[in-house]
């Protein structure tokens with residue numbers, strides 16, 4: 001289905017500089033995934049809500065790419081931040097070097113809240129499209145930049161507004177009294193159709209708030225939905241979506257890692273499939289994970305079943321522990337691998353952060369349906 005080639009790509013909705021892929025395993029993997037996405041986006045130009053790609057991505061000769069010094073890039077970003085009156089927000093899943101220069105780092109909930117406290121006129125959101133959209137929705141008067149407009153989310157993509165509206169209409173026509181609860185990983189167009197927005201941190205509390213006589217339609221993550229059914233004892237209608245990163249963890253990978261580290265503690269994100277959650281010692285979203293490892297003083301080894309960049313904030317917050325990504329060890333070499341990297345988050349690079357500050361684009365534009373999404377987002381996450 002996909003071509004795997006080593007190439008260099010330019011584009012991404014306005015970024016003017018080429019994206020360089022080096023020779024490391026992770027760079028090569030990112031390059032391969034980017035090619036998959038290139039074909040995906042070029043074949044379906046209107047994939048992201050409110051985003052029409054006017055020009056297809058181009059594949060260019062890698063010899064034209066100039067490698068830039070990360071430290072020089074960081075200095076340049078600092079200067080541009082001043083010049084452009086900007087604040088940088090970074091999700092825990094973007095590269096550690098971006099987290100290091102960010103003013104705020106956190107999970108989706110924390111960053112949505114942080115965005116409302118920003119005093120500068122510009123927000124650079126180093127994360128994925130739905131997160132930057134939320135920042136714009138909550139701060140309509142600010143300019144919100146996303147370093148790469150093609151940083152989408154497979155989970156958000158799995159639930160489109162039209163099919164959701166159709167399902168809601170059919171359920172209501174059949175006499176079902178439904179409340180739609182959406183995980184924050186959804187587009188603003190989908191959020192505008194929902195009654196509640198949840199994150200992995202507050203999902204349980206909100207699901208428990210819904211009156212018993214109502215049926216819950218939970219979108220888009222079936223794994224998180226199933227986990228919530230288990231912890232709340234509440235049956236729900238589950239949308240069949242999932243995250244491409246958390247879907248790839250196999251029980252076998254985890255068992256192999258556990259065998260290599262018999263004393264280790266398994267911590268997993270609730271977006272992981274049920275068979276992974278069943279063998280985990282602790283289940284929680286990224287912020288909950290961070291707080292959990294910080295609460296343990298004695299040095300431990302944690303096997304981390306979520307996006308691999310999460311190791312950076314965990315190690316920074318609790319340096320006494322060792323953190324091993326799952327799947328984390330290549331049997332052949334014993335080296336860690338990056339196959340649990342989110343290709344969308346990996347689209348964020350220092351170079352693109354610099355470029356979006358320099359050129360003032362790509363920018364999230366206000367859409368009509370943001371007003372409805374704002375109402376539900378504010379009610380769910382900020383009160």
Ligand code: SF4
Nearest residue numbers: 153154155243245342
């Ligand atoms: S890790 Fe999964 S849920 Fe998170 S942004 Fe990437 S694709 Fe979306």
